[in-house]
Amino acid sequence: MSKIILGRYIPGNTIIYKMDPRGKIMITFLYIIVIFLANNWLTYLILTLFTLGAVATTGLKPKVYWDGIKPLIWLILFTSILQLIFTSGGRIYWQWGILSITEYGIQNSIYIFLRFVMIILISTVLTLTTTSLQIADALAWILNPLKYINVPIEQVSLVMAIALRFVPTLMDETVKIMNAQKARGVDFNSGGLIRRAKNIVPILVPLFINSLTIALDLSIAMESRGYRENAPRTHYRALKWSKYDYINLGYFVVLTLVLLIFRTK
Amino acid sequence: MSIEFENVSYIYNPGTPMQAQGVKNVSFKIKEGTFTALVGHTGSGKSTIMQHLNGLQKPSSGKVKIAGYELDSKTSDKGLNQLRKKVGLVFQFPESQLFEETVLKDVMFGPKNFGFSEKEAETQAKKWLKRVNIAEKLFSKSPFDLSGGQMRRVAIAGVLASEPDILCLDEPAAGLDPQGKKEMFQIFKNYQTEGHTVILVTHEMNDVARYADNMLVMDGGELAISGKPKDIFKDSEWLAQHHLSAPSAVEFGHQLQNSNFKFDTLPLTVDNLADSIIDNLKEGPHE
Amino acid sequence: MSNDIIKINNISYTYPDTDNPALKNISLNIVQGSWTALIGHNGSGKSTLAKIIDGLIIPDNISNSSITIDGTVMSPENVWDIRNNVGVVFQNPDNQFVGATVEDDIAFGLENRNIPRDEIDTTIERVLTEVKMLEFRKKEPQTLSGGQKQRVALAGIFAINPKIIILDEATSMLDPEGRSQTLSIVKDLQKTQGLTVISITHDVDEVMLADQVIVLDDGQVVEKGVPSQIFNNEELVRRTQIGLPFIYRLRNALIQKGMQVPVEINTKEKLVKYLCQLNSKM
Numbered sequence: 001m002s003k004i005i006l007g008r009y010i011p012g013n014t015i016i017y018k019m020d021p022r023g024k025i026m027i028t029f030l031y032i033i034v035i036f037l038a039n040n041w042l043t044y045l046i047l048t049l050f051t052l053g054a055v056a057t058t059g060l061k062p063k064v065y066w067d068g069i070k071p072l073i074w075l076i077l078f079t080s081i082l083q084l085i086f087t088s089g090g091r092i093y094w095q096w097g098i099l100s101i102t103e104y105g106i107q108n109s110i111y112i113f114l115r116f117v118m119i120i121l122i123s124t125v126l127t128l129t130t131t132s133l134q135i136a137d138a139l140a141w142i143l144n145p146l147k148y149i150n151v152p153i154e155q156v157s158l159v160m161a162i163a164l165r166f167v168p169t170l171m172d173e174t175v176k177i178m179n180a181q182k183a184r185g186v187d188f189n190s191g192g193l194i195r196r197a198k199n200i201v202p203i204l205v206p207l208f209i210n211s212l213t214i215a216l217d218l219s220i221a222m223e224s225r226g227y228r229e230n231a232p233r234t235h236y237r238a239l240k241w242s243k244y245d246y247i248n249l250g251y252f253v254v255l256t257l258v259l260l261i262f263r264t265k
Numbered sequence: 266m267s268i269e270f271e272n273v274s275y276i277y278n279p280g281t282p283m284q285a286q287g288v289k290n291v292s293f294k295i296k297e298g299t300f301t302a303l304v305g306h307t308g309s310g311k312s313t314i315m316q317h318l319n320g321l322q323k324p325s326s327g328k329v330k331i332a333g334y335e336l337d338s339k340t341s342d343k344g345l346n347q348l349r350k351k352v353g354l355v356f357q358f359p360e361s362q363l364f365e366e367t368v369l370k371d372v373m374f375g376p377k378n379f380g381f382s383e384k385e386a387e388t389q390a391k392k393w394l395k396r397v398n399i400a401e402k403l404f405s406k407s408p409f410d411l412s413g414g415q416m417r418r419v420a421i422a423g424v425l426a427s428e429p430d431i432l433c434l435d436e437p438a439a440g441l442d443p444q445g446k447k448e449m450f451q452i453f454k455n456y457q458t459e460g461h462t463v464i465l466v467t468h469e470m471n472d473v474a475r476y477a478d479n480m481l482v483m484d485g486g487e488l489a490i491s492g493k494p495k496d497i498f499k500d501s502e503w504l505a506q507h508h509l510s511a512p513s514a515v516e517f518g519h520q521l522q523n524s525n526f527k528f529d530t531l532p533l534t535v536d537n538l539a540d541s542i543i544d545n546l547k548e549g550p551h552e
Numbered sequence: 553m554s555n556d557i558i559k560i561n562n563i564s565y566t567y568p569d570t571d572n573p574a575l576k577n578i579s580l581n582i583v584q585g586s587w588t589a590l591i592g593h594n595g596s597g598k599s600t601l602a603k604i605i606d607g608l609i610i611p612d613n614i615s616n617s618s619i620t621i622d623g624t625v626m627s628p629e630n631v632w633d634i635r636n637n638v639g640v641v642f643q644n645p646d647n648q649f650v651g652a653t654v655e656d657d658i659a660f661g662l663e664n665r666n667i668p669r670d671e672i673d674t675t676i677e678r679v680l681t682e683v684k685m686l687e688f689r690k691k692e693p694q695t696l697s698g699g700q701k702q703r704v705a706l707a708g709i710f711a712i713n714p715k716i717i718i719l720d721e722a723t724s725m726l727d728p729e730g731r732s733q734t735l736s737i738v739k740d741l742q743k744t745q746g747l748t749v750i751s752i753t754h755d756v757d758e759v760m761l762a763d764q765v766i767v768l769d770d771g772q773v774v775e776k777g778v779p780s781q782i783f784n785n786e787e788l789v790r791r792t793q794i795g796l797p798f799i800y801r802l803r804n805a806l807i808q809k810g811m812q813v814p815v816e817i818n819t820k821e822k823l824v825k826y827l828c829q830l831n832s833k834m
Contacts, residue, residue: 133652165652168694173361179321180362183354184423185378189342202374205364209409217647224606224640225650225708226632226664236659236672237652307697307727414594440643440724442593442754443795468727471798510728513798517820524828535798539805546811546831 008068008124009131014059015244016129021138023245027252028126032119034252037259044114046262050255051118054125068124069117076116084109136160137239155229162218170211177206268295268318268431268462273327275313287313288486290327295464295479300457302473302494303466305483306508311435311466314483318433318464319352320345332430350379353429357436360416363408363423368399371408372423379427386426393422397452414445421449425456432456433464438472450476474498474512474533482507495531514538521545557715557748558582558605559620564612565600573612574600576771582764584715585746587739589759589779592768593793598752601768602720605750606638607631622715636665639709641722645701649693654685657693658708665712679707683737699730706737717741719751723758735761756783756797767792780818799823 016024038047055065069076083105090103130138140157147153181202182188188199275287288310295301305311316322317329320336329336332351356362365371372390373383381389394404397418403411408419421437434453438446454476457463467473473480474494482489482497484507490497498504498515511519518532518541526545532538558581565575574597582588590598603609604619607626611617619626621634642648651657655676662672680686683703693701702722709717717738723731739761741747751758759765765782767775769792775782783789783800796804799820803813817826 161652162650165650165693168692169646172694176356177362179316180354180356180359182321183319183349183356184362184375185346185349185427187342187346187378202362202364206362209364210361214647217642217644218650220603220608221640221642221648222650222660224608224635224638224642225661226635226712227660228632228664231664232666233663234666234669234672236663236669237656238669306729307699412595440721440754442793443756444593444793470728508729514802517798517802517824520820520824521827524824525831526828535801535805539802539809542806542827543809543811546827 008064008127010060010064010128012059012129014057014129015247016054016057016125018242019244019248020239020241021130021134022141022239023241023248024126024130025135025138025142027248028122031122031252031255034256034259035115035118035122037256037263038111038115040262040264043259043263044111046255046258047118048114050251051121054251055121058125058129060128064128065121065124069120072116072120076113079116080109080113083112132164133161133237134239136164137237141239154233166214169214170207173210174203174207177203177210267297267330268332269293269330270314270317271328271330273314273317273324273329275317275322276325279325286486287322288483291483291488292327293481293488293491295462297462298457298460299478300454300463300465300476302477302480303464303483304468304470304473304480304509305489306468309483310486311483313486314481315354315433315435315464315466318431319349319354321354346379350427351429352431352433353424353427355421355424355432355434355437357439358417359420359424359437360408360413363416363420366407367405368394368408368411368419369404371419372426375423376427381427389426389428390422393426394419397422397425398448414441417441417445418449421452425452429461431462431464433466435466436468437465438469470498470510470512471514474514482509484508495533498533499531555584556581557584557622558750559618560601560605561619562613562617563601563604563619564617565604565609566612567600572771574771575604575611578771578773580766580773580776582748582750584748585742586763587742587749587751587761588764588766589762590750590752590766590768591754591759591782591792591794594754596768596792597771598768599720600771602640602718602750602752605716605718606640607634636712637714638716638718639712639714640718640720641702641705641709643721643724645698645705645725646693648705649701652692653689654680654691654693654696654704655689657704658711661708661712675711676707679710682710682741683707684733697727697730699726699733702726702730702734703737706734710741714747716748716750719749719753721752721754723753723755731755731758754795756795760797767794780815784815784818 035047038044084101085099085105087105087108088100088102092100092102094101136157140153140160144153178188186199186202188196191199270291270293273291274289277283277285277287291314303311303314313322317324317336318331320340320342323336323338323340325338327337332348334348363371365374369387369390372394373386376386376389377383391404399415399418399422403415408416411419424432432453437453438449441449450472453463453465465472465477477494479491480494480497481491489507498511501511501519504511512533514532514534514537518528518538521542522528526542528541532541560578560580563575563578564573566573578601590601592598600609604611605621622637624630624634626634649657650660658676658679659672662675676689677686680689683706685700685703685707688696688700696704719738723734726734735758738749742749751762753759760779762779765777765779766773767782767788774792775785775788783796789796799818803817803823806813813826817823
């Protein structure tokens, strides 16, 4: 559960960790679009090399990437196989009714497979090396223009940061409550669906009440520490564009140019 | 109903980057009907030991023998329900586990899960609510309308209502005012004298001196020592090495001993100390 | 008196949806640079009074009451300036930790006051050194102990340079080590920088640190005085259930067992000396 809420950030110290999350998010987004520029063996090879290059800079074990791909592997294989047997054109190797394995079919299914894997890899690079808080800060910056149409971006980003801060606290709280109720004889592992659903109540009610307590305490503490809703505030946690971000940008621009040159027109 | 830990080790999140040793090679025995204090500073492994008592955690290696059960790494969660009936756990700030619509229903929750009939559960709940000093007019109120101290007592009644043979409490008096604290400890001491085993997890050495027959000291996940409080509190140097303080009476007694007082046995409580001081003064000058 | 930094005059407060006032016509003064312990059993109104002093709640009877902090009479217009002079450490270490990391949390109060980033940076370093937490600067709250979180809370308050600090049962959820570390930091600052401290507490040993003790019962001030005056008042101690520090319990036990102990023997050192002299004379 913690993985879903907290993202999969793994602490590290390579240059990719030092890059500005704003750059990382935007370039990851563009990278996914650029993946679709590849349309022949050479461009797919180049794309694969660049993607693996990005993966390598994280300095993380291949297993963590495999963990990212694993849940989607059946979907990827299924789509690739559909491509394989429904695409026609080129030399025919095997045929049965409308199903056939053709030269283009093989080619397309491999392209689709690579495309999927690379989208997952490149977004995994982002989530593994960027904390949720950095992502929230970067999104707040990217969405900043919305304040001109009266969206309270300031408050929203503070709320997001505080919410992320309290995720581990609430998880701890949940474990504590579950243990306390187990000690009072609740058996979370057996019983039918209805019984199991009923067993959630002794967890949810205390969790809800405790969250309210936290919220009340927190609001008093914030006010006591001088927080005013609409007053101007400085920002200590600042995002800084550095030389590493030019490397990031350069890497992406080179990839795009190379793909544009070598793709089949 | 004695308790025995045999070489118990517990590892958190084994095989992940978050792997951490909870406790290491812990062995001890607790006799039936005793009042045992489990002490050690934050992160020493006390709460890991506590959660091994009713199978919330199972040893990564080693064995726990408790209330006729034997728990090891292979023990399954099935059938632990009856163990949990016999071993009641009161966690820190137990008021945060209340959830029912009424005080009475909340206290009945545990007994009902452990197989008491509706009627038995109600009788037990009423009995224990009275013993923790909750007035009858509060039984039908929402537990969330009570004061903090009352909520604490309701939560503790919720564990006591199943009358576990072994009762383990983690800092049950934290945050209570002095009077509330005194009443609370009297309830636990009475529970012990009625023939139950009580284990108190605490930082407060004055409470240990006052109530415990035995103590277990945890440090860095290992059992540093076990024995009688009067023997363990004797060695102030050893205590300091393990980040523990001595009870106030012991500290004061040491100061007197450094001068011209002589104590045959170490006074642990204010009462002991006062008696020993008066005995010393009666015996006449020592210089 | 001119050196009273807090003057509370005739304050009452009733919580919404309740009938019984939590505070009833409270008046009291607190001297600049002093340490005041506010005691009384749960529900006696201690924490409510703290919230009044910080302007977090508004008294019932504004027209015939007043709160004066450092010479300024509190009003809705200047409550934010008053808060620059008052810092509160609350009971639960987790629920007042706003930032994602230690440095972030300390920055929070400074950000609220629109302080430039560079200045925040140097302030963080200064206050973290004061509370001996500098090496934890980048740490997240879930990796800290309760005592460490309370020290961060203190640092966050020192960053604003308030004249008054209120400890609202700030040590009640800590282990003895965390408790004594937190208190010794505050005691140091009270001595060296003339900070005024109000500690709301059940811990009688914490009360012994005070210059002045104020006992609340049922929303009213029932007694004021130095710790020994309060703890020697048997009737008061019994009625308000405040408990006794070790030294008074020992003295009472000795007296009960037939010994004579003079009233002025009210510290550990004095009692040790007194007893040892007695032991060599007899």
